[in-house]
Amino acid sequence: MWLRHVYSGMAERVSAGERAGTGAAPTDDGTHDDEAGGDTADDGRRRRRADTDESAPRPDAPALAVDDISKSFGDGDDAVVAVDDVSFAVDRGSVVGLLGPNGAGKTTLIKSILGTVVPDSGTVRLFGVDAASDRRAAYADIDAMLEGARNDYWRLTVRENLRYFATIGGVDPDSVAARHDRLLDRLGLAEKADTPVRELSRGMKQKVSLASVLAGGAKLVFLDEPTLGLDVESSRTLRRELRRLADEDDLTVVLSSHDMDVVEAVCDRVIVVADGRILADDAVAALVSRASADVVEVASPDFEERTLVALDERFEVQSVTPAETGGRTRIEVAADGDELYALMDHLREAGVRIDDVRTRRPDLEDVFVDMTEPETERHEATAAVERQR
Structure with a gap:
């Protein structure tokens, strides 16, 4: 879970890998497990926040609030505006699609939210915590799976990846072993649990990335093209699991994809971005109703x-x-x-x-x-x- 690598001070191994060009950091999604005994993800996070009560999440705050974010690259006449005064909020337990053509500013917007790109202006609040004021507290419950990144450690087995990412999230992996078993089963990875990731197909690696994120208990996840490389059945499985996690476990998902079938099937709401600005922000059904005719x-x-x-x-x-x-x-x-x-x-x-x-x-x-x-x-x-x- 990449953000937790960066913001919890446990990034040494990932940073070294990135400098060597061997891969980027981990992944996305997470949910908590009431059935697993002992340490839970929430318990671990509460301990890490014991000395930062002022930065603790507010129960009444949305999962994500973006206010007036802007980001440009270059100077003067050569400056390119990638994100132009963007504002929106994402309620807890919802799945929001972020759509836009190539070059629309989606990736820069996501990276500005995640803190890997510093915006020129605006604020990002995660569960009510200002990301600029207390990055560690703000990103404690956040993960992201980014397209094109090496989101897992390929020399480790599938199960070892899940245990590793749970650990760096502050969770005893033994305490969430039951959750890991369910993830492996639901995502069709159970038979490959003890197989090194490097021996898997591209589609299977993509599912391992998702499982690794879910392994640690994040409450808000960013998924960039999560169905890339998946066959039809695997894509359907991913849709069902994301929808189940949102409905049953209150997971919040921001999903960027060019696969409109996935967006229609999973998302409660869609934000359409073009030229760095929001063109539309509405429920899927409301957007479709804008079509003028059959x-x-x-x-x-x-x-x-x-x-x-x-x-x-x-x-x-x-x-x-x-x-x-x-x-x-x-x-x-x-x-x-x-x-x-x-x-x-x-x-x-x-x-x-x-x-x-x-x-x-x-x-x-x-x-x-x-x-x-x-x-x-x-x-x-x-x-x-x-x-x-």
């Missing part, structure tokens, strides 16, 4: 240049897939209700023979693309028509 997909061999131009002028054509030699052109049009009838009438009058027609409701991915796509790229259909001229 999408109608029509395939025909009769779509000529003039027909496509006329369609684009009259309707909201979202995409055009040109036909292969002798094949059919496929178009997507936003249309429902009366617009759907008007579209069918228009195609009939234009002499377009419809080989295939389908309708689908917009999903989170449709809304996300519409919100974040640069203006010059929004009319892909028009560009496709122009290329055919």
Whole structure:
């Protein structure tokens, strides 16, 4: 658990590895275990905070509060604004998705929250504790699994990783052995418990990273592309476990992912970031409801240049897939209700023979693309028509 390496003074081994280029520090998620006897993660943290009562978490505070965070790189005209006056809060026990296109500022925002990047302005509070005032207390219950980082020790077995990360979190690993067994079982790692991590597939390593975070009892975790490298079944398993941990164990999760299926299945709320700013912050269902109309997909061999131009002028054509030699052109049009009838009438009058027609409701991915796509790229259909001229 990487943050605890950094902020509890136990970072010597990880820091040496990072300097040598052998890997970055550990991982994310955590939950407490009422069934495990003896030392618990909460007991360990209470002991570590015995002399810092003023920095103790407040029970009425949100898990995360970000206020007016900004961060730029470079100076003068060459300065790049990565995060621009961002504010939001995350309630305890909730799962919040952080979405944005590449270069939107997500990674810088996460690192600013975690303290690995120092923001130019703004404050971060974790369970009510100001991260700038008392970093050790603020990050005691926080972990993160970052994409591209070596989140585990590959020479150790799967179980040894769980025990190690529980230990550096201040927890007696024997006292949470039952929790580790459940994690290994639920994440499909039980049969590999005594296998060195370096011998596992990429997807299995990803699951070990998640299990290592959960092993120590963190209350707030940041997951960056947690399903990367996972097969379909493993991805479903991860979704179920994250949702269960949030619902049953009050775990708070901030999840950054390009996998919209995972975001829709797991997240209570979504924050969409672009150009360093928040474009939207709402429940998944509320965001999806912003879509203006259902999408109608029509395939025909009769779509000529003039027909496509006329369609684009009259309707909201979202995409055009040109036909292969002798094949059919496929178009997507936003249309429902009366617009759907008007579209069918228009195609009939234009002499377009419809080989295939389908309708689908917009999903989170449709809304996300519409919100974040640069203006010059929004009319892909028009560009496709122009290329055919």
